Amino acid sequence: MTEKPILEVENLETHFFTKAGPAKAIDNVSFTVGKGEIMGLVGESGSGKSVTGFSILGLVDAPGEVVGGKVLFKGENLIEASDKRLQELRGNKISMIFQDPMMTLNPVLRVDTQMIETIRAHEKVDKETARQRSRDALAQVGIPAAEERMRAYPHQFSGGMRQRVAIAIALLNKPDLIIADEPTTALDVTIQGQILYEAQKLCRETGTALIWITHDLAVVAGLADKISVMYAGRIVEQGDIDDVLDHPVHPYTIGLLGSVPGHNTRGTRLHQIPGMTPSLFNLPKGCAFQTRCPFADTTCTEDQAITRPIPGRAIRCCHPQREAAQ
Amino acid sequence: MTTHMLDIKNISKQFVKRLDVVAKLTNHLGAKNKEEVVHAVDDVSFSIAKGEVVGLVGESGCGKSTLGRMVAGILTPSDGEILVKGRDVTNTDGKEAVDAALQVQMIFQDPFASLNPRMRVEDIIGEAPVVHGIIPASQKAAYVEEVMARVGLDPEFRRRYPHQFSGGQRQRIGIARALAVKPEFLVCDESIAALDVSIQAQVINLFMDLRDDLDLTYLFISHDLSVVEHISDRVVIMYLGRIVEVSPTDELFEKTNHPYTTALLNEVPRIENRGLDYQPISGEIPSPLDPPSGCHFHPRCPHAMDRCRTELPLLQEVSTGRFAACHLMDEK
Amino acid sequence: MTDILQETPATETLNFKVETPLQQFVSNFCQSKIAIGALIVFGIIVFIALFAPFISPTNPYDLATVSILDAKLPPGSKSLSGVTYWLGTDGAGRGLLSSIFYGLRISLGVGVMSAVIALCFGATMGLVAAYYGGKVDTVIMRIVDIQLSFPSILVALILLAALGKGVDKITIALVIVQWAYYARTVRASALVERNKEYVEAATCLALSDRRILFRHLLPNCLPPLIVVGTVQTAHAISLEATLSFLGVGLPITEPSLGLLIANGFEYMLSGKYWISFFPGVALLITIVSINLVGDQLRDVLNPRLQR
Numbered sequence: 001m002t003e004k005p006i007l008e009v010e011n012l013e014t015h016f017f018t019k020a021g022p023a024k025a026i027d028n029v030s031f032t033v034g035k036g037e038i039m040g041l042v043g044e045s046g047s048g049k050s051v052t053g054f055s056i057l058g059l060v061d062a063p064g065e066v067v068g069g070k071v072l073f074k075g076e077n078l079i080e081a082s083d084k085r086l087q088e089l090r091g092n093k094i095s096m097i098f099q100d101p102m103m104t105l106n107p108v109l110r111v112d113t114q115m116i117e118t119i120r121a122h123e124k125v126d127k128e129t130a131r132q133r134s135r136d137a138l139a140q141v142g143i144p145a146a147e148e149r150m151r152a153y154p155h156q157f158s159g160g161m162r163q164r165v166a167i168a169i170a171l172l173n174k175p176d177l178i179i180a181d182e183p184t185t186a187l188d189v190t191i192q193g194q195i196l197y198e199a200q201k202l203c204r205e206t207g208t209a210l211i212w213i214t215h216d217l218a219v220v221a222g223l224a225d226k227i228s229v230m231y232a233g234r235i236v237e238q239g240d241i242d243d244v245l246d247h248p249v250h251p252y253t254i255g256l257l258g259s260v261p262g263h264n265t266r267g268t269r270l271h272q273i274p275g276m277t278p279s280l281f282n283l284p285k286g287c288a289f290q291t292r293c294p295f296a297d298t299t300c301t302e303d304q305a306i307t308r309p310i311p312g313r314a315i316r317c318c319h320p321q322r323e324a325a326q
Numbered sequence: 327m328t329t330h331m332l333d334i335k336n337i338s339k340q341f342v343k344r345l346d347v348v349a350k351l352t353n354h355l356g357a358k359n360k361e362e363v364v365h366a367v368d369d370v371s372f373s374i375a376k377g378e379v380v381g382l383v384g385e386s387g388c389g390k391s392t393l394g395r396m397v398a399g400i401l402t403p404s405d406g407e408i409l410v411k412g413r414d415v416t417n418t419d420g421k422e423a424v425d426a427a428l429q430v431q432m433i434f435q436d437p438f439a440s441l442n443p444r445m446r447v448e449d450i451i452g453e454a455p456v457v458h459g460i461i462p463a464s465q466k467a468a469y470v471e472e473v474m475a476r477v478g479l480d481p482e483f484r485r486r487y488p489h490q491f492s493g494g495q496r497q498r499i500g501i502a503r504a505l506a507v508k509p510e511f512l513v514c515d516e517s518i519a520a521l522d523v524s525i526q527a528q529v530i531n532l533f534m535d536l537r538d539d540l541d542l543t544y545l546f547i548s549h550d551l552s553v554v555e556h557i558s559d560r561v562v563i564m565y566l567g568r569i570v571e572v573s574p575t576d577e578l579f580e581k582t583n584h585p586y587t588t589a590l591l592n593e594v595p596r597i598e599n600r601g602l603d604y605q606p607i608s609g610e611i612p613s614p615l616d617p618p619s620g621c622h623f624h625p626r627c628p629h630a631m632d633r634c635r636t637e638l639p640l641l642q643e644v645s646t647g648r649f650a651a652c653h654l655m656d657e658k
Numbered sequence: 659m660t661d662i663l664q665e666t667p668a669t670e671t672l673n674f675k676v677e678t679p680l681q682q683f684v685s686n687f688c689q690s691k692i693a694i695g696a697l698i699v700f701g702i703i704v705f706i707a708l709f710a711p712f713i714s715p716t717n718p719y720d721l722a723t724v725s726i727l728d729a730k731l732p733p734g735s736k737s738l739s740g741v742t743y744w745l746g747t748d749g750a751g752r753g754l755l756s757s758i759f760y761g762l763r764i765s766l767g768v769g770v771m772s773a774v775i776a777l778c779f780g781a782t783m784g785l786v787a788a789y790y791g792g793k794v795d796t797v798i799m800r801i802v803d804i805q806l807s808f809p810s811i812l813v814a815l816i817l818l819a820a821l822g823k824g825v826d827k828i829t830i831a832l833v834i835v836q837w838a839y840y841a842r843t844v845r846a847s848a849l850v851e852r853n854k855e856y857v858e859a860a861t862c863l864a865l866s867d868r869r870i871l872f873r874h875l876l877p878n879c880l881p882p883l884i885v886v887g888t889v890q891t892a893h894a895i896s897l898e899a900t901l902s903f904l905g906v907g908l909p910i911t912e913p914s915l916g917l918l919i920a921n922g923f924e925y926m927l928s929g930k931y932w933i934s935f936f937p938g939v940a941l942l943i944t945i946v947s948i949n950l951v952g953d954q955l956r957d958v959l960n961p962r963l964q965r
Contacts, residue, residue: 044522045493107450158610159386188385189549190612193593215523216593218552245597261556262596266576269534270556272527276492400858427864440855444679446878454863487679500859507863625781 013068040220043230093171160191232288238314381558432503494525693954718752771897772832780840821905881959888952
């Protein structure tokens, strides 16, 4: 009997009301993340993946607004939660890691000050206990000589180290859910490898659920248990990681996987998806991908419902490339 | 002996932060202020034949961008020579220097910063050819349209400004700008890193088409090994300013000769690899201000010996066409 | 926190109106009603300055029409010849309204001219310092620092004591006092732009230094330059007024607003306030309108405030 999932997002809608008109940044997005599970949220720029992460935590600023749907965190709907309740949860039970660690770290405060502050904002402990916990958290993310390095300022760390400090801060209050928004995109390959390894180890050990937002399919392949592919604000394909990557059904996923150099014979022309992502102000009626889809026809102009061809798999497409029998 | 398109001989580049007046003064009073020297590129040599695509790979601080800029003529080397088609370009001036400079062009990384936001596309592309007399001013519009069509841009947009295009299109404008002066050699400095995956494929295909159509030679600088593997004939791997390995691409991905290359190849995320199960290499990339002695890689190398700490390994030919700078090669 | 619009790329076929940077700038500027108002007021002032001889009710410097019998008349009074002096007359019988019109001409002319020359010179120095760096940069910037550490009034007074009176001499003094602000502003902006890849591309394309400086760097350093330009123009006008008030600078034959205020100063305590007051108000309106326009320009041209 499986446990209740930590996070259930149902029919989430976030719209941006701008001078040029309303843009559906997130259009009917649903997914679940269970205890200890890692979900990869994959998409290119403009797909809405970052906005999804912000919407869960209520961090979307004007002109954006969450206009519909539910975000159930352990049964509690975060959309309807008060500001005070959200403040209790953020940094405590739900943490976020950003692409740029300087979005988490205050450049004029020492690292130990920031970490102790984070702990004491949510729990009544004395400074010494908080310091001890911070030290352990830094050691956990692989920072050598944690006691000494704690007293340094953020600019005295390298990029990879700073990101690790940001991860340590995210872990301080033993959250149930971590949302990581492209945390390794700006890091070198060898440093990225270290952080991915440690992230996975931590989730397995502590049972924390993790949503890893990225544009890099290969990173998600090594890390995640399940994957949701987003395009123009909608989830177009979703399911178990091996299933989706080995047997993609939506033409966009197929195109994306096909255009990766590793999937093409060396030296040949890569398969490319023609055209560009349409502007959110200019989406075609019905399926957002039809302007670039090799299988598009007139049925694509109708609104696409989410179908479940296989248990655990969801797609939003009228020309799925594999039958449910697979 | 055939003349190579590009010969790089013992190129070095140091960035020196000199002491200012205050620091010099306090030195007289006993402070030990030192000049900060960054050895961005340290005694690098290799050659590129006409029509070849050479991939240059490394992480931050390895000097690949600095090397690329020296090849393209944007930075001057502190030491060494660069020969383009057999002629030394580091010590020329006047018309010869201009001709040499136009033969080697660069495609930049950032599609937003690499175009002048206040110039129209037709001026961005057409300025240099007119200034250097490649085309007369009266033919600028027609020439620009031709170049735009070649890179896959709609010639109708030539009167627009860069901010009205997407990232992938701006990168194409940058490519058009480089092609407009009829170069023979292109240095691509992380030219696709800032683009979406689906657009990357389009631009990679464009590079390959241009190579075939215009007989171009490339130095393709990237940190993305899978792209380098796809497009390059040979690969050069750099670490902290030095070359650690040179090899034809297919041989490199079958068997590596340097522990750093091994680590790099293992760490590259691949879609086929599900579930991480290896121990990633430990340690941080050292600061270029204070590189480790001997072999730069020894603090992180799983096979480091005593010799590695003190003696600098030289780049030696290990087998035909394959070079590596590692003491382990001597043991074999 | 996120700007979805930054993530969204432009479509191949653009469906919304294609705006040139200039059109965008104009529409952004017009979003402040105060700035539009200030711009209109400044426009009127420029118009008056340009066409003073044609629209002025009297010519205060035509000795044939000026009569000492009309001296010190309060505002709104009629002269013996039937001309209404809307703002009164000064100690010599000149109509104040007309004097202000002519005075604006000189004040504005000297102020704008010196600002423009200082801008050209200062901007060039700033560009050169930023582009070449090293010793050139150090030398130019030290001169700028020394220049800026003296109060501008002091420098101007010393220069004018040496040079004497005259429109050209005061323009020179104002240029020397102002160029350093422009140089510093442009240098800061150019340093940022110089490291951008489009400048590297220009180097790669073997374009000449002069072309890179003026065709590539300068247009991208314009925003802060324009802002400093408007503020400095106002400053130049007020500085010139101060110098004229103190009696150095412009000769009596070229009366600017400052001189008019000085002329009326002796009458302030005897109740004939209008002789100083109205030129002062004219000066105030000029400077405030320029500053308000400059404020809006600063907001519009600041890339970080772009929506």
